[in-house]
Amino acid sequence: MMDFGKEYLSVTVQDKPGVLQRVSGLFSRRGYNIDSVTVGGSEREGFSRMIIAVQGEPQRIAQIVSQLSKLIDVVQVARFGSTASIARELMLLKLSPPAEARSELRSLLDLFNCPVLEAEADCLFVQVVGDKDKNDAFLSMISRYGIQELSRTGETALAKIK
Numbered sequence: 301m302m303d304f305g306k307e308y309l310s311v312t313v314q315d316k317p318g319v320l321q322r323v324s325g326l327f328s329r330r331g332y333n334i335d336s337v338t339v340g341g342s343e344r345e346g347f348s349r350m351i352i353a354v355q356g357e358p359q360r361i362a363q364i365v366s367q368l369s370k371l372i373d374v375v376q377v378a379r380f381g382s383t384a385s386i387a388r389e390l391m392l393l394k395l396s397p398p399a400e401a402r403s404e405l406r407s408l409l410d411l412f413n414c415p416v417l418e419a420e421a422d423c424l425f426v427q428v429v430g431d432k433d434k435n436d437a438f439l440s441m442i443s444r445y446g447i448q449e450l451s452r453t454g455e456t457a458l459a460k461i462k
Contacts, residue, residue: 304355306335311350311368312376314344319373321351326367336389336454342391347375351456353387359458376393380459387457391428391435392417396446405445412438423448431455 313319320339327334335353342349354361361379368377375428402424409416409426412434418425428435431457439447 304357305454306353306355307351307361307367308380308387308455308459309350309354309365310376310378310457310459311352311362311374312344312349313348315337315341315346315375315376316373319348320350320422321335322373324373325354326371329453330364330367331361332364337433338454338456340456353455353457369427378459379422380457384461385457385459387431387455388429389432389455391439392451393426393428393442393447394396394449395424395426395442396422396448398446401445406443408442413437 311323313323320337323353324337332354333356335355337350337352339348339350341347342421354364365377365379368374395405395462400408405424412428413425414428416424417427428438430438439450
């Protein structure tokens, strides 16, 4: 099987109930996987932007873009590759490091520019922002410090050029 690069679809939609369901349903009906999806407000009042990370054959992604463009609440679809974009993911972690490992963990957090959002007697709440590969590497390095809980947003991205 050929390995295709990651692409992002920036989908501007009307901010209405059910739009995310219709978009994800299109992917589901076509048997196509979404690597991640983020949705939030956009620079235009009444519109939201979905960033959908996908991988696959270029022709198949073009077909999905064409089908997305036909959905009634979709205003615009832009497609860009990972090299033509800035992509980031937010992770929030709840760590429970042993007391003797806290200073070592703090050094590692400083190295990765990860702020401690809150510190309690038995746990730390940490924010990590970076590309998916950096975040994966960070997780593998801190796994021994007791990850109690982890939440990842999925990737969001902006095209570098228009």
